[in-house]
Amino acid sequence: MKKTILITGGAGFIGSHLVRLMVNKYPDYKILNLDTLTYAGNLENLRDIEGRPNYTFIKGDITDGAEMLRIFREHRPEGVIHLAAESHVDRSISDPLAFIRTNVIGTVNLLNAARELWKDNWEGKRFYHISTDEVYGSLGTTGYFTEETSYDPRSPYSASKASSDHMVRAWHHTYNLPVVISNCSNNYGPNQFPEKLIPLAINNIRHNKLIPVYGKGENVRDWLYVEDHANAIDLIFHQGKNGETYNIGGNNEWTNIDLIRKLCQVMDKALNRKPGESEKLITFVKDRAGHDKRYAIDSSKLMNELGWRPSLQFEQGLEKTVKWYLDNEEWLNSVITGEYANYYAQQYDNR
Numbered sequence: 001m002k003k004t005i006l007i008t009g010g011a012g013f014i015g016s017h018l019v020r021l022m023v024n025k026y027p028d029y030k031i032l033n034l035d036t037l038t039y040a041g042n043l044e045n046l047r048d049i050e051g052r053p054n055y056t057f058i059k060g061d062i063t064d065g066a067e068m069l070r071i072f073r074e075h076r077p078e079g080v081i082h083l084a085a086e087s088h089v090d091r092s093i094s095d096p097l098a099f100i101r102t103n104v105i106g107t108v109n110l111l112n113a114a115r116e117l118w119k120d121n122w123e124g125k126r127f128y129h130i131s132t133d134e135v136y137g138s139l140g141t142t143g144y145f146t147e148e149t150s151y152d153p154r155s156p157y158s159a160s161k162a163s164s165d166h167m168v169r170a171w172h173h174t175y176n177l178p179v180v181i182s183n184c185s186n187n188y189g190p191n192q193f194p195e196k197l198i199p200l201a202i203n204n205i206r207h208n209k210l211i212p213v214y215g216k217g218e219n220v221r222d223w224l225y226v227e228d229h230a231n232a233i234d235l236i237f238h239q240g241k242n243g244e245t246y247n248i249g250g251n252n253e254w255t256n257i258d259l260i261r262k263l264c265q266v267m268d269k270a271l272n273r274k275p276g277e278s279e280k281l282i283t284f285v286k287d288r289a290g291h292d293k294r295y296a297i298d299s300s301k302l303m304n305e306l307g308w309r310p311s312l313q314f315e316q317g318l319e320k321t322v323k324w325y326l327d328n329e330e331w332l333n334s335v336i337t338g339e340y341a342n343y344y345a346q347q348y349d350n351r
């Protein structure tokens with residue numbers, strides 16, 4: 001059956017892995033990638049599939065409601081998988097409004113466009129909103145976020161994502177829009193923009209630059225390989241129940257400092273350095289404002305109801321990721337000039 005699926009944010013980190021998966025796995029689907037190409041969007045991420053007959057790129061900004069309506073009317077998608085967002089917590093601390101515009105207003109524009117297009121026939125339609133575990137707040141040393149955990153967002157980023165989750169549920173309850181939401185833990189893997197911890201550290205280590213670890217490095221994150229997230233999205237999009245939420249996590253908790261030490265070992269090996277050499281670059285810097293202590297996801301609902309499992313051990317995933325960045329220096333070099341250089345100086349000089 002021919003199906004048209006609109007994926008927003010498909011030129012970004014997770015979006016590009018999802019677009020590739022869908023284009024390869026569903027040759028009968030028409031996959032539309034809607035992205036405005038901010039600093040985080042990069043069509044290089046999709047060079048290998050750009051000529052495929054079931055793939056179309058549409059440049060468009062989700063903050064423009066009229067434009068969204070026009071695109072929905074022209075392309076008539078039956079499904080939407082919404083990933084477009086401002087995604088970096090540190091940037092949300094210095095420019096919160098950008099996050100409200102894209103993550104909240106942008107999401108409402110898409111909900112309105114989907115409602116307008118589908119209102120006479122909801123059959124076979126689905127609006128899938130991709131969210132984050134950060135909406136649940138911060139954990140102490142024990143416990144996990146479940147789908148029932150109350151929302152308690154604490155950064156402008158997580159508050160904007162929580163707000164967009166509420167909007168999606170409101171459109172479901174008020175207008176019957178068929179929706180599904182998932183909340184995932186920290187992703188890592190190829191094509192992640194080097195503002196995020198793992199690719200930032202890889203980039204700094206290869207240039208023998210200091211690795212900035214916030215505070216004492218004791219904050220805990222639950223890491224999941226990006227392709228495992230993309231597989232979960234595919235499963236939930238096709239088999240998730242209308243109106244439900246699914247948590248996605250790696251069951252793979254690391255303090256930042258342990259993770260960076262592990263990464264240094266992998267980098268020493270990959271760069272033929274003496275064991276312990278990269279670790280000398282670790283430097284503790286001023287903490288992130290309002291830094292959430294610990295995130296940990298209980299993904300038993302997704303595992304039990306839909307049979308999802310993460311496929312990679314963390315060590316394997318980290319080695320694959322390091323190899324990708326070292327094999328794709330051109331990609332990395334092309335994204336660390338210009339805007340990134342200014343961002344890095346503002347964020348880390350004198351920290």
Ligand code: NAD
Pocket residue numbers: 008009010011012013014015034035036037038039040041042060061062063082083084085086087088102106130131132133161183184185186187188193
């Ligand atoms: P990313 O920053 O790498 O990519 C975001 C993409 O959205 C970019 O291609 C960008 O150009 C596009 N975009 C931004 N503003 C837009 C606009 N106004 N109109 C159209 N496109 C726009 O983000 P990511 O890390 O791939 O995250 C994707 C989604 O997954 C986000 O919604 C994020 O909240 C969520 N998420 C991310 C993680 C993670 O660890 N990275 C974990 C859980 C959930």
Ligand code: DAU
Pocket residue numbers: 087088089090131132133134184185186187195196197198200212213214215219220221256288295
């Ligand atoms: O949990 C899911 C979220 O994970 C996603 O919703 C976000 O889009 C994604 O950016 C990520 O948020 P984090 O803030 O956890 O990721 P980040 O890579 O920015 O930071 C990971 C941890 O490392 C965090 O505790 C802060 C710390 N850190 C980060 C950077 C960039 C450092 O110690 N030094 C750094 O330079």
